[in-house]
Amino acid sequence: MVMSDTEKFFEQIISHLPISILVFDSSLKVVFVNENFLEKTRLKLDAVMGRGPEAIFPPVLLKYSRLPGLLKKVVQEGKGIPGQEMVYRAPGIPYRVYYYSLNPLKGIKGMDNVMLLMEDITEQTRLREEVRKTERHLASVVESANDIVVSLDSYGTITTWNTAGEKITGFSALEVIGRHITTLCTPRDAEEMRQVLQSAAQPGKVEHLEVEITTKGGTKIAVAWGFSSMRSEAGTLVGLVGIGRDLTETKQLQAQLIHSAKLASLGVLAGGIAHELRNPLGISSAAAQIFMERPDDPQLLKECAQKIHTGINRASEIIEGLLKFARPSTRYNEPTDINKILEETLTLIGKQLSTQQITVHTDLSPSLPLINADGKLLKQVFLNIIVNAYNAMPRGGLLWIKTEVEKGGRPWFLVVTFRDNGAGIPKEHIDKIFDPFFTTMPLGKGTGLGLAICYGIVKEHGGEIRVASNEGEGSTFTVLLPITK
Structure with a gap:
């Protein structure tokens, strides 16, 4: 069948989309593949067209993703399958992580087809894992610190409270999260802390003060605090972070x-x-x-x-x-x-x-x-x-x-x-x-x-x-x- 100019135009668009596209017929044979898939997998066109998933994808991936079974399910039920992740690893090719989905298509003369969309999210996955590692590292640092480390929302309400805070004050995280931090101070210091928090909320400001806080046991201890603001990428204030050092021994x-x-x-x-x-x-x-x-x-x-x-x-x-x-x-x-x-x-x-x-x-x-x-x-x-x-x-x-x-x-x-x-x-x-x-x-x-x-x-x-x-x-x-x- 000769394609019209319009069909050729849209085929060029699809071929150059930055995602991989495969279209299977009802017998699970490939009837269309775009350039992105061939580039990512380093496969030739004739090694893909007319072939089933078993001839295209590594056995480990097929077993892990259950792709053949999912393709059959879409053909039989006519319902798409939302996005899932798969790891594609083939000889001589660095591993890639894809986000894929299966969508039913009505082919020529009513024939059922299934479109496999595969978006390469390898870099996003790597960055996400780096963020997780950084978060775990920072959490470990905060929890192992000898000083109180507390985060506050923009109003001064406690949102996180580390282990040192529990040891120094006797208050667990459950007991202080949701409270305004000035409730830990003696009344004469509460107003000064409010002023310091207001000043620390300004961009680039780091404010220090020394106050007495009352522990869970009723003892008053001197704590030297430092506060600074936390901001979004757009520069919007999202909260404050405070570090408090117990001055009892000092x-x-x-x-x-x-x-x-x-x-x-x-x-x-x-x-x-x-x-x-x-x-x-x-x-x-x-x-x-x-x-x-x-x-x-x-x-x-x-x-x-x-x-x-x-x-x-x-x-x-x-x-x-x-x-x-x-x-x-x-x-x-x-x-x-x-x-x-x-x-x-x-x-x-x-x-x-x-x-x-x-x-x-x-x-x-x-x-x-x-x-x-x-x-x-x-x-x-x-x-x-x-x-x-x-x-x-x-x-x-x-x-x-x-x-x-x-x-x-x-x-x-x-x-x-x-x-x-x-x-x-x-x-x-x-x-x-x-x-x-x-x-x-x-x-x-x-x-x-x-x-x-x-x-x-x-x-x-x-x-x-x-x-x-x-x-x-x-x-x-x-x-x-x-x-x-």
Whole structure:
């Protein structure tokens, strides 16, 4: 039969479609095959036309796909079979994966035909398997992590929760999935976390914060969080991912280091404190001696008793101040008067400074606002800086201490400046002085922890600590603490 131009035109289209097409007649012999199938299988036209599936496809594929039986079923029932996968492997040909379907066709003069459509999905299958491997690998990494790894929807609701999250908080995935992540925080931290999540949802933003969360057992633990957004290929926000690190051990170690630094500072304070105690005790002792020698003078007895009482109270105040400084303390922020903290610090070390002929000039702003801070920790910061100045001026010198408010940006900062005219810091040491265990003191004279602890405490308060120095001219330490409205 001679084909018309239209038939030839459509045959060319079908022959060049990017899928393989075979048409079988009712006896399951091939009556049409397109170029794509011949290219993929490397078969000649005469090796396919008029042949059955057993002569075209490898036996393993026929057994696996049950293709002959399916072809017969379509011929008999006249119903198509939806897509399925088959793997085609022939000698000398790399294996291919096909997605195929069988569809009934009405042939010439009512003869039944079956069209086999085969789409090569080898590359898609390979990519899909690569994605699965990557997903399994990432899931394994997340589950083996020591930190909490959590994913959130765009509203902050928890959608996944890893094993570390269960171990650290005591909450299983079933107990937290569907809850808003702020429900794990203490009430005072929940609003701050909401603001951080809102900021982290912006493209390219990574936000960090430290909050207290309440475990299933009711214990409060500090967790350092980092949040960033997850986006689709189109750049649309699909959620957020958060990583939370349990700071329990870090906080305990930090507290131990701070306490060790306090005890180290006591060595510097000891001489001054001994002198401070000697004065009130000496006055009390002298008054008691007079009391015993002249017991018949009521007015003198009253004066002696008053001096003894005053001396004992002064000694008690000195000892109490020393104990408050030396004993371990937990972090507790409250409205704090920085000028008062500085005055208490100078009371502790003032005598030692004067003994070494160091004169202190203070310029404390009377209009300083209170800031939300831990006064005990800031006292440790100020003492460490003053002790550094003390060590830098072994033959005496001047120490200026100033407080003021810096209003140049947001937030405003409360600024505390310590300036001395001591030995100064060599240029090569400036970048190292806040490193743990770095010290220029002789062996056994310093731990190298003082300024490192200062740096950590100030950073925990959201502030900064800066240093400027010229060797032989002195140093200036500046502590900036944020003022929260």
